[in-house]
Amino acid sequence: MFVLIWATLLFSVRDNNAVTGESVGEITRCDRGFCITLRRGEVTAEAGLCVVIPCSFTTDYRFTPQHMVWYKCEPSKYRCVDSDVILHTNKNNKKVQSGFMGRVSLLEPDVSQRNCSIIINDLTESDSGSYRLRVNGIRNDTSDGFTFQLRSNVSVKGLTQKPTVMVPPLTEGQQTTLTCTAPGLCSGSDPNVTWTWRGAGEKTSHITGNITAFKTEDLTAVTNRHSSTLTFNPSAEHHGSNVTCKVSFTNIITTEETVTLNVT
CATH class of the missing domain: 2.60.40.10 (Immunoglobulins)
Structure with a gap:
């Protein structure tokens, strides 16, 4: 049975462009004042069930987060595009992949809590892949955003668990x-x-x-x-x-x- 990790994640950040605030099973990357913490290694799950991608982030003190965007795109792609979106917290955004609509949600809807953990339901093996986060918000009264380079890799295998x-x-x-x-x-x-x-x-x-x-x-x-x-x-x-x-x-x-x- 997969391990469900959904408690609020709290981490300390000390230096930019470095690995900081890590603990066993977690990895943190920082760049220009933006830090993200994900589960170390591959997240595994089984088809038919669900998977949780544990995640938390911090931002530059001048940046106020407003929306989170999750992508599923290949590691070889330097930049994820609109067609890769699987979750957008801005309800006016209609660019979510049809195959993920209604299947992905945040564990903590309040973006100010900086908990970016998501749950994906009704899994299929095709959900295996690389997942990446972007945070949109305001900096100095101007719209801005940041896409984190660190990704979470998910592997979905066939269902082996029995009733x-x-x-x-x-x-x-x-x-x-x-x-x-x-x-x-x-x-x-x-x-x-x-x-x-x-x-x-x-x-x-x-x-x-x-x-x-x-x-x-x-x-x-x-x-x-x-x-x-x-x-x-x-x-x-x-x-x-x-x-x-x-x-x-x-x-x-x-x-x-x-x-x-x-x-x-």
């Missing part, structure tokens, strides 16, 4: 509830959860007489847990059968877990 299926002790004729929890702490769009079962030598089918319910539990402002319950009356025919919980995320990304029922 967690909880099975209580089963007794014939006594109603019971199975619970399936989707992997990850966030995805963006709610996943679809389906339950099926297969008896010995039989085809996969839905458990008859069952009641299913889907639940989303908000853990923080940006994280949540998705789960589904299956309530039914176990019988002798269920003993030894396999029950499968399948979780389907956006972009036809699926994962499943199968358990064998033991009915007494």
Whole structure:
């Protein structure tokens, strides 16, 4: 499971054009009074889930930040352009890539807090790449901006995490509830959860007489847990059968877990 880093980042800055205020796992670069701190190394995540790019910045004391712009562009490009924009905090700017619209948001919307951490939902492997920040604002009553050279590299791999299926002790004729929890702490769009079962030598089918319910539990402002319950009356025919919980995320990304029922 990816490590979600979203607490406000506080760093000290001492010298321009130098690495400053670093701690384990973080790297800071400064240039002309503008400093940015990102996570050291590659940020990894899995398709279907989400990723957080931890980030904080400071500026020249004469500069007042007003908007943040995040780009996804190749490291070989010295300058990112409008077609590379994935997030612009100026709502009047309509140049965000269509593939990222609605999927990217700041963890701290207040630009004055200088927390530039973002979360990207509904990941696909094509989201792998290099991400870069620009800050627009006012300096000496004039519009100005600064694009940081330090980039965050993100790697999105195929989904390997599986759902967690909880099975209580089963007794014939006594109603019971199975619970399936989707992997990850966030995805963006709610996943679809389906339950099926297969008896010995039989085809996969839905458990008859069952009641299913889907639940989303908000853990923080940006994280949540998705789960589904299956309530039914176990019988002798269920003993030894396999029950499968399948979780389907956006972009036809699926994962499943199968358990064998033991009915007494």
